[in-house]
Amino acid sequence: xxxxxxxxxxxxxxxxxxxxxxxxxxxxxxxxxxxxxxxxxxxxxxxxxxxxxxxxxxxxxxxxxxxxxxxxxxxxxxxxxxxxxxxxxxxxxxxxxxxxxxxxxxxxxxxxxxxxxxxxxxxxxxxxxxxxxxxxxxxxxxxxxxxxxxxxxxxxxxxxxxxxxxxxxxxxxxxxxxxxxxxxxxxxxxxxxxxxxxxxxxxxxxxxxxxxxxxxxxxxxxxxxxxxxxxxxxxxxxxxxxxxxxxxxxxxxxxxxxxxxxxxxxxxxxxxxxxxxxxxxxxxxxxxxxxxxxxxxxxxxxxxxxxxxxxxxxxxxxxxxxxxxxxxxxxxxxxxxxxxxxxxxxxxxxxxxxxxxxx
Numbered sequence: 001x002x003x004x005x006x007x008x009x010x011x012x013x014x015x016x017x018x019x020x021x022x023x024x025x026x027x028x029x030x031x032x033x034x035x036x037x038x039x040x041x042x043x044x045x046x047x048x049x050x051x052x053x054x055x056x057x058x059x060x061x062x063x064x065x066x067x068x069x070x071x072x073x074x075x076x077x078x079x080x081x082x083x084x085x086x087x088x089x090x091x092x093x094x095x096x097x098x099x100x101x102x103x104x105x106x107x108x109x110x111x112x113x114x115x116x117x118x119x120x121x122x123x124x125x126x127x128x129x130x131x132x133x134x135x136x137x138x139x140x141x142x143x144x145x146x147x148x149x150x151x152x153x154x155x156x157x158x159x160x161x162x163x164x165x166x167x168x169x170x171x172x173x174x175x176x177x178x179x180x181x182x183x184x185x186x187x188x189x190x191x192x193x194x195x196x197x198x199x200x201x202x203x204x205x206x207x208x209x210x211x212x213x214x215x216x217x218x219x220x221x222x223x224x225x226x227x228x229x230x231x232x233x234x235x236x237x238x239x240x241x242x243x244x245x246x247x248x249x250x251x252x253x254x255x256x257x258x259x260x261x262x263x264x265x266x267x268x269x270x271x272x273x274x275x276x277x278x279x280x281x282x283x284x285x286x287x288x289x290x291x292x293x294x295x296x297x298x299x300x301x302x303x304x305x306x307x308x309x310x311x312x313x314x315x316x317x318x319x320x321x322x323x324x325x326x327x328x329x330x331x332x333x334x335x336x337x338x339x340x341x342x343x344x345x346x347x348x349x350x351x352x353x354x355x356x357x358x359x
Contacts, residue, residue: 002033004357005078009037009062009089012046012054014246016165016270017086017110020342023166025052027350035078037062037071037089062089071096081357084108091129098132104356108137110163112267112288113150114191127151135356139163139268142288146267161352162293163268164345167337168247169278172254177280179322180211182315183256185249185271186263188219193262193285195228199308200315202232209316213238214256216249254278257325258318264305266290272300273340276332281325283314293340299332 006028010021025034026049035053039062042048055074058066071092085093086108097105107130113123130136130151136158138144144160147153182201186192194215201213215225215238222240229238244252253259259275261284268289275282276299284290286302294300301318304310318325338344 003031005033005035005080006353007035007037007074007078007080007083007093009083009085009093010087011040012036012038012042012048013040014043014046016163016246016274018046019166020164020345021086022046022048023342023346024349025049027346028353031354032081033078035074035080037074039088057089062092068092068096072100075100075102082106082353084353086110091126094129094132104135105133106135106137106353106356107133108139109143109147110139110267112143112146112265114146114265123150127153133157135159137161140289140292142265142292143267159352161349162340162345163270163273164340164342165270165273165277165336166342167277168250169254169333172247172251172278175255177255177257178212179257179319181256182211182213183216183252183259184213184262185216185244185252185259186261188215188217188221188225190221191264192221193264193306194221194225196262196285196306196308196311197260198225198228198232198234198238200311201237202234203308203312204316205234205237207316209319210237211257211315211319214241214252215239216241216244216252218243250274250278253280256280258283258315260311260315261285261290262311263287263290269293273336276300276336276340279329279333281318281329282332283311283318295331295335298328299335300328 008025012018028034029051037055039057058070082104083093083097083102084106090107094105130153138158138160139162144158148155253275258281261269261271263285265288272282272284272293282300284294285305287305294302296302301314303314
């Protein structure tokens with residue numbers, strides 16, 4: 001008997017998103033014929049199960065008529081029972097799937113509307129596009145509420161399936177963590193609250209505590225942040241490391257005393273579970289998806305959003321309480337393994353999509 005077909009659209013690469021979708025595709029391929037649509041060529045060294053078919057979009061970003069025509073042709077050929085799309089391919093997947101009569105049209109939303117400028121026309125367009133879906137997956141309750149309030153999506157249409165990352169701890173170098181090292185990794189953007197972290201380091205320095213902060217990432221805020229560091233005379237304490245590969249980021253996390261996620265809002269916060277996955281203590285701002293992931297004083301520490309004094313207090317606490325820090329890091333790792341590790345998430349989501357098809 002010929003297998004039913006599922007289309008999945010994401011970018012192939014060495015990222016947590018690609019890790020998850022490749023593993024999901026591999027799991028689903030045991031029962032279904034899987035066709036992956038990617039806007040990036042399969043990089044050398046990234047393994048994909050031989051039974052998975054890969055198609056590449058005609059455009060660098062699937063938003064043009066040529067991409068719509070390409071997808072419509074593929075739908076006519078394979079007659080998928082389910083399409084799953086994320087990020088830039090959502091609009092074209094939902095539109096082509098709707099006009100082609102695909103039964104299950106799933107869009108995966110992993111970003112809050114606050115992360116991007118939201119013009120009224122763009123919000124209206126996305127609201128209309130989402131109406132073409134049969135189910136929307138959100139990565140947190142915060143994202144779900146954003147979909148309801150901003151885009152008018154009915155709550156019954158939304159399923160919350162948290163993000164996941166693979167466990168790479170066993171392949172990282174075995175080294176002692178640096179007892180003076182704090183790490184931030186992510187975009188250098190005003191919404192990320194990096195200035196709050198810098199000010200917290202400054203407050204600690206004034207009390208006689210000298211900790212080093214490594215900032216990993218690039219973005220529009222870099223010049224402003226460097227000026228702030230100069231004003232606070234923290235040039236010796238803070239270093240900008242630029243962009244790093246995923247493995248390099250994980251190694252930096254693993255070697256640090258703690259990782260800080262000071263964002264003003266996050267749909268979920270991959271950094272939180274990536275830090276947990278390498279047994280590093282993580283501190284996060286008490287908002288949106290971050291507070292759903294961190295159990296305060298158990299699997300991490302939460303501080304008041306935008307409050308550098310509160311963050312400084314929490315940092316001072318873990319630096320002075322080494323045993324408590326290690327306990328929190330271990331609890332964070334256990335929470336990661338039981339809730340956010342990719343193998344667990346794939347089993348959870350395989351069952352969800354199979355039941356969706358069989359309804």
